[in-house]
Amino acid sequence: ATPTALMVGTGRGAQLGILIRGPEVLESTRRVDTVVLDKTGTVTTGRMALVDVVPAAGESAAEVRRLAAALETGSEHPVARAVVDGAGELPEAEDFANVEGLGVQGIVEGHAALVGRPRLLAEWSQHLPPELEAAVEAAQAAGRTPVAVGWDGRARGIVVVSDTVKPTSAEAVRRLRDLGLSPVLLTGDNERAARAVAAEVGIDEVIADVLPADKVDVVKRLQDQGRVVAMVGDGVNDAAALAQADLGLAMGTGTDVAIEASDLTLVRGDLRVAADAVRLARRTLATIK
Ligand code: ADP
Numbered sequence: 001a002t003p004t005a006l007m008v009g010t011g012r013g014a015q016l017g018i019l020i021r022g023p024e025v026l027e028s029t030r031r032v033d034t035v036v037l038d039k040t041g042t043v044t045t046g047r048m049a050l051v052d053v054v055p056a057a058g059e060s061a062a063e064v065r066r067l068a069a070a071l072e073t074g075s076e077h078p079v080a081r082a083v084v085d086g087a088g089e090l091p092e093a094e095d096f097a098n099v100e101g102l103g104v105q106g107i108v109e110g111h112a113a114l115v116g117r118p119r120l121l122a123e124w125s126q127h128l129p130p131e132l133e134a135a136v137e138a139a140q141a142a143g144r145t146p147v148a149v150g151w152d153g154r155a156r157g158i159v160v161v162s163d164t165v166k167p168t169s170a171e172a173v174r175r176l177r178d179l180g181l182s183p184v185l186l187t188g189d190n191e192r193a194a195r196a197v198a199a200e201v202g203i204d205e206v207i208a209d210v211l212p213a214d215k216v217d218v219v220k221r222l223q224d225q226g227r228v229v230a231m232v233g234d235g236v237n238d239a240a241a242l243a244q245a246d247l248g249l250a251m252g253t254g255t256d257v258a259i260e261a262s263d264l265t266l267v268r269g270d271l272r273v274a275a276d277a278v279r280l281a282r283r284t285l286a287t288i289k
């Protein structure tokens, strides 16, 4: 009877839009008490929009945007798409490289350029002048993501991008809480942008400014505290954390790498279905006992 009930559970999952790697996954699903949610693309739509361009003193906003967009053409990050969309004709970048979780670098029209977190520019001693510091502060205070742009050894401007919380995320968090799970928001984005999203969906625990390689350590740390951790993510940068979690859930709208690292896939990318998965696992296993 036991295997049959489990098979029925996984079949019911498919009807709900949950792909379950194998029947044994239901056991870890049932035991979960903490759910770590990636921010960009999981709680938010990940379809970012460019909302502002702030040039450093003596620089042109159009030029800051143009070089940033030229470089970002090589990246598939949501930030990159926002910067590139609508930028028009762009020069080609050479020696392009992704700096995981920080930004991009390359050469545009002979200028060695960097686009990414202010931290990336700081690593190359491109420190922000006061007017750009102020722009970063203002963007973060508004819950937005400031992206610094520099070339030829100097920070030249800030482009500001903004993400939107999915309309279903607040209800999803409420349902997860109703099941007794503690939600945690985890992101590589800045703390204040993360807090703004967390407040909007009803999450108190926020872990921000985390590099992709460190997301897995955050999951381990929670496990060391005795918590049984589900991780929900969509990105390449979430894969290791998804694999480390007691239960990995991938957004079906996310990358193949995330899906392959996970135990469950939420086919439609609807976070509310994560709560359905937990409820289904509890019911299925209760039938067996
Ligand atoms: P998340 O954890 O929310 O999915 P990431 O780890 O992918 O975010 O990125 C963290 C931060 O790094 C972004 O918020 C952005 O500031 C910066 N970043 C990453 N990739 C790029 C890029 N291609 N261009 C500019 N900034 C980037």
Ligand code: MG
Pocket (backbone or CB within 6 Å): 038, 039, 040, 041, 042, 233, 234, 235, 238
């Ligand atoms: Mg993401």
